[in-house]
Amino acid sequence: MKQLIKNLKGDKVIWSFVALLALFSFMPVFSASSNLAYLGHGTGNTLGYLVKHLAHICIGFLIIYLVHKIPYHYFRGISKIALPVVWLLLAYTLVKGTVIAGANASRWIQIPFVGITFQTSTLASLVLFLYVARYLSKNRSEPIDFKASLKELWGPVFVTLAMILPANFSTTALIFSMVIMLVFVGKYPIKFTALIIGSAIVLFAFFILIAKAFPDSRFFSRVSTWGSRIENFTTDKPDEDDYQIEKAKIAIASGKIYGLGPGKSVQKNFLPQSSSDFIYAIIVEEYGLIGGLGVLGLYLLLFFRFVIASHKASTLFGKLVVVGLGFPMIFQAMINMAVAVELLPVTGQTLPLISSGGSSIWMTCFALGIIISVTKKEDEIIEEQKEAAKREEALQRVIDQQLASELEDVPEQDGDGNLEQTHSIEDKAANPMEAVFGK
Known part of the structure; x- marks a missing residue:
């Protein structure tokens, strides 16, 4: 064990927080998977889901270990090469995406021969953030030319977002928000950023108009779902999303201060997506307000550690990589928790490192591996000095x-x-x- 710890380079505090979140995830996932275990005349045995989650976490940590060994500056060139590959995957997902429970949710593709579904938007967001960090960190002897940046920066950004938007609005909005934050940190001119935001709003409005004109098209089938979720959030109209929110609020209210105890959740048997999108409600029900605030505190501590790692990075690319990959992870967690307490409409965002799932865990671990690689480089410089x-x-x-x-x-x-x-x-x-x- 000591030898293994010695081989873990980089920021040990980040390693510790990630390990704590992963270890804590086993009890909520084991408990919240009961409704899935009963679906389709199942036996109710959640052990299989626990083993599956264990496999996903183990593979995730293997990904972190392998990626953190790669010098992070290699990803400058990789992002440029990987972006066209991501576009092909997104296009394939739009056309041949897996249909889940009879609904058109073209977000996943089936990996041949292994039977694993993969959400391509998670990979696309990671590659896009690296690409934006690469552009912003280039040495420039002259001020940024807006027309040139439209081709080199915003063109790839909007192409990527356009391929994600028809199937997943919440992910598109999150990625765009994080790109805006990243260009702000990278000192991209604010007046140009304002023009881009305005253009994005106009393009999105145009997309909605086209969707209204062709409501039967499979590419626009999710637009009505977005509208109904926003309407349900702002009104008292009953809907399936309202059912989810009501059950989540009952679970949170039942938890009180200390919770019902591990595995004693009642609402897990009624709450859809209790092991993924609404797992935070189950955590609060079983571990109470103390457990909910503890999870929130871990994410905030991890956020502060990302800030410190970004500040310590000796290169602009390293700083932007930590911001571009670390901050979206934390904001996604905040969105998931905000949905559970009805501060935001239902979005379908998972709780990083805690919710069950394969590709989401692996892409999160891939991003963490790159971040730790940045901190490892700074540690190596300090050791050399x-x-x-x-x-x-x-x-x-x-x-x-x-x-x-x-x-x-x-x-x-x-x-x-x-x-x-x-x-x-x-x-x-x-x-x-x-x-x-x-x-």
Whole structure:
């Protein structure tokens, strides 16, 4: 175990918080999967879901370990190459995306031969944030030209978002918000950013108009769902989403201060998506307000650690990578918790590292691996500086000892020979490297 810990480079605090969140996730997932275990005339045994979640977490930590070994600056070039590949995957997902429970939810693709579904938008967001960080960190001798940035920066951003939007509005809005935050941190001109935001609003309104004109098209089938969710959030009209929110609020109210206890949730048997989208409600029901605030505190501490890691990064690309990959993770957690307490409409965002799921956990771990790689590089620089300082200190001690011994050998009587000896010592003092190592 000690040897394994020694092999974990980078920020140990980030490692610790990630491990705590992952370890805590097992009890809520094990408990909240009961409704899934009963679906389709199941036996109600949740052990299989626990083992599946364990496999996802183990693979996730393996991803973190392998990725954190890669120097983070390699991802500058990888992002540019990977972006066209992501576009192909998103296009394929729109056309051939997996249908879940009979509904058109083209967000997943089936990986051949292994039977695993993969949400391509999670990979797209990661690659896009790296690409934006790469653009913003390029050395520029002249001010940013807006027309050039439209082609190099905003063109790829809008192409990616346009492929995600028809199936997943909440993810599109989250990615766009994080890109705006990233360009702000990267000192992209604010007046240009305002133009982009205005253009995005106009384009989205145009998309809605087209969706209204062609309501039967499968590419626009989710638009009515978005509208109904917003309407349900602002009115008292009964709907399936209202049912989810009501059950989530009952679960949170039942938890009170200390909770009902691990595995004793009642609403997990009635709340849809209790092990993923609404797992925070089950956490509060079983562990109370203390448990809910504890989870929130862990995410906030992880956020502050990301801020520190970004501040310590020696390169602009490293700073932007930590911001671009770390902050969306925390904001996604905040959105998930806000939905559970009805501060936001239902969005379908999972709780990172805690909710059950494969691709979401793996992409989160991939992002964490890159962030830790940034902190590992800074640790290596600090260690090199410490080693250099130790070598200089050791060399200076050897020089001082050699000069002291030479001074002790000086004869006390006066004469020509004494003058020669004095000159010899002065010569050695003038060239200490020769005094230690010889000519």
